[in-house]
Amino acid sequence: xxxxxxxxxxxxxxxxxxxxxxxxxxxxxxxxxxxxxxxxxxxxxxxxxxxxxxxxxxxxxxxxxxxxxxxxxxxxxxxxxxxxxxxxxxxxxxxxxxxxxxxxxxxxxxxxxxxxxxxxxxxxxxxxxxxxxxxxxxxxxxxxxxxxxxxxxxxxxxxxxxxxxxxxx
Amino acid sequence: xxxxxxxxxxxxxxxxxxxxxxxxxxxxxxxxxxxxxxxxxxxxxxxxxxxxxxxxxxxxxxxxxxxxxxxxxxxxxxxxxxxxxxxxxxxxxxxxxxxxxxxxxxxxxxxxxxxxxxxxxxxxxxxxxxxxxxxxxxxxxxxxxxxxxxxxxxxxxxxxxxxxxxxxxxxxxxxxxxxxxxxxxxxxxxxxxxxxxxxxxxxxxxxxxxxxxxxxxxxxxxxxxxxxxxxxxxxxxxxxxxxxxxxxxxxxxxxxxxxxxxxxxxxxxxxxxxxxxxxx
Numbered sequence: 543x544x545x546x547x548x549x550x551x552x553x554x555x556x557x558x559x560x561x562x563x564x565x566x567x568x569x570x571x572x573x574x575x576x577x578x579x580x581x582x583x584x585x586x587x588x589x590x591x592x593x594x595x596x597x598x599x600x601x602x603x604x605x606x607x608x609x610x611x612x613x614x615x616x617x618x619x620x621x622x623x624x625x626x627x628x629x630x631x632x633x634x635x636x637x638x639x640x641x642x643x644x645x646x647x648x649x650x651x652x653x654x655x656x657x658x659x660x661x662x663x664x665x666x667x668x669x670x671x672x673x674x675x676x677x678x679x680x681x682x683x684x685x686x687x688x689x690x691x692x693x694x695x696x697x698x699x700x701x702x703x704x705x706x707x708x709x710x711x
Numbered sequence: 712x713x714x715x716x717x718x719x720x721x722x723x724x725x726x727x728x729x730x731x732x733x734x735x736x737x738x739x740x741x742x743x744x745x746x747x748x749x750x751x752x753x754x755x756x757x758x759x760x761x762x763x764x765x766x767x768x769x770x771x772x773x774x775x776x777x778x779x780x781x782x783x784x785x786x787x788x789x790x791x792x793x794x795x796x797x798x799x800x801x802x803x804x805x806x807x808x809x810x811x812x813x814x815x816x817x818x819x820x821x822x823x824x825x826x827x828x829x830x831x832x833x834x835x836x837x838x839x840x841x842x843x844x845x846x847x848x849x850x851x852x853x854x855x856x857x858x859x860x861x862x863x864x865x866x867x868x869x870x871x872x873x874x875x876x877x878x879x880x881x882x883x884x885x886x887x888x889x890x891x892x893x894x895x896x897x898x899x900x901x902x903x904x905x906x907x908x909x910x911x912x913x914x915x916x917x918x919x920x921x922x923x924x925x926x927x928x929x930x931x932x933x934x935x936x937x938x939x940x941x942x943x944x945x946x947x948x949x950x951x952x953x954x955x956x957x958x959x960x961x962x963x964x965x966x967x968x969x970x971x972x973x974x975x976x977x978x979x980x981x982x983x984x985x986x987x988x989x990x991x
Contacts, residue, residue: 544723544766549716549759570719570761571751591712593749596815605789605818611748612819615719616741616763659814666793680897681813 547615555618559583560627568614574600577614578624585625585654589683596682599655600624606662608681625654628661636706637661640699641692648686655682660696664703670696714751718760725849725878728764733851733874735760740876742785745812745820746828770878775800780882784823792817802991803888803906807838810890813898823877826859831866831930832900837923838890840931841906844882850875865930886910886919889987891980895967901925902967903977905956905984909941917941922952924960924981926973934959937981946989953982 547553552567557577564581575598578586586609589597598609601623629635634642637660647653656679663670663678670678675696676689684692720738722728732738739758741747742765750756764770770785775796782791791797791808798805811817811825811834825835826846839859846862848855851874859880862869871877892904903926910919920938923931937955940948957978962970 544727545719545721547719549718551718553719569716571714571716573714573748573752591752593745593752593816596813599815606815607819608815610752611745611816613719613741613744613748613761613763615721616744616765618721662814662818677897678814681815 553615555615557614557617557619558621560623561630566614570613570615572614573610574602574612574614574617574622575609577617578609578622583624583626587651587654589651589655594683595652595655596659597652597655599658599682601658601662606659606681623658625657628657635661636702637664637695637699640695640702644691644695644698646687646691646695648684652682652684656684656692660699663696664700668700668704668707670700672697712752712754714748715754715757717751717758719763720760721763721766723766725764725767725770725876728762728767728876729849729851729874731760731762732876735762736873738762738873740764740824740827742824742827743787743820744824745816746824746830764876773797775884778884780804780884782822782880782882784877784879785821786823788812788817788820788822789814791822800884801842801882801886801888803838803842803890803908803988804882807834807890807892807906810834810892810894816898822880826862826880827869827871827877829863829865829867829869829930832925832927834890834892834901834904834925836863836931837904837906837925839880839882840933841908841921841923842882842886842888843908843921844880846877847879847881848875849878854878856881860931860933863930868930886921887988887991889984889991891984891987892925893976893980900967903973903980905977905981907981907984907988909985909988911989915946917945920952922956922981922985924956924977926960926962926977927965927967929961932960934981937985941985949982949985949989952985953978956981 587597589595738760770783772783886908888908920941934956937952940952
């Protein structure tokens with residue numbers, strides 16, 4: 543559907559966030575990350591504001607994107623998943639548990655982005671090698687851990703997700 | 712930083728996109744936005760309107776037929792990276808796609824957008840030029856087709872008028888190809904990179920070669936002497952051709968390395984690219 547919005551004009555957008563349709567008024571220049579944070583989804587972090595760090599990573603229509611490099615108005619009508627919605631209100635998600643157990647968060651600032659990117663990576667590649675994990679997470683920067691515990695956590699999450707899948711089958 | 716104020720037009724057809732471009736001076740097309748939105752945030756771009764073409768479903772396709780690949784303007788790098796048919800038909804395309812930016816950028820960014828942006832550090836320009844690809848461009852007066860090496864006239868400069876957009880990219884599939892990129896770290900722009908495409912006849916002799924290199928600043932640097940060496944001296948002259956690349960390209964010192972280092976290392980990168988292309 544075509545629309546036209548003038549500069550500084552506010553327009554109503556509708557976005558499905560973690561399974562629930564939410565509405566908000568935005569200017570065309572508003573970034574998705576700020577739209578999400580204003581609605582209270584504060585797991586979505588602004589780390590760099592230059593599209594490098596990936597702390598703002600969310601899933602948009604099933605693929606991981608940096609929400610600081612998407613306009614909120616672009617996400618009108620789309621399906622967004624943030625860390626708050628990853629487990630679907632069932633406690634911690636398997637990936638979150640693995641990050642906890644492997645001590646993969648130090649200051650924790652990048653962790654939401656790491657976990658959202660991991661969920662995309664493991665869906666695309668359920669059995670990643672260490673190289674696949676490091677490349678798959680190259681769009682999220684951590685300045686504390688040296689990445690080793692994060693890689694271990696992703697590997698543990700991959701194993702558990704695979705077990706879960708084989709139990710279901 | 713917040714982007715500067717701009718208007719927003721969401722279109723659902725190519726015709727509407729062209730009409731919006733024609734009637735709004737300084738309007739900009741938004742495809743993946745992975746170059747445009749960072750520029751907006753730095754306030755290096757101040758368009759009057761953003762014309763969002765992501766709703767034009769007819770622009771998302773990869774078609775392989777008649778010895779050509781056609782890639783629609785809304786195909787994301789990641790879709791090229793995981794396309795098994797392209798890995799068989801034209802491996803330097805998915806090979807390059809897999810080395811652009813990082814995974815989140817590749818989920819959004821598009822080949823057509825990268826060409827229109829014409830960043831001299833981008834991977835697509837040299838890869839597509841080496842493959843002798845061409846872009847189909849639409850404007851108010853209809854369609855035109857232009858080769859990538861004439862479309863991109865310099866850093867951030869193309870022959871696209873303000874009323875035109877790239878609709879698709881056509882890549883001939885009669886060549887062996889490879890793309891080798893040297894990065895300081897994953898997701899960075901190249902220190903140097905080389906895109907090689909080679910046409911071989913039934914007896915295995917090289918009948919055509921196109922060798923392009925990327926090294927800070929210059930747009931579409933081509934090594935004609937490397938190409939001639941391969942055509943005249945054949946598959947045993949790969950080392951000599953790789954050395955020719957170093958002689959043909961201008962290098963400058965920058966944050967990614969000194970000119971001296973780049974000149975040395977590009978011979979290795981070029982040799983790998985040519986050998987890998989020939990092995991395919």
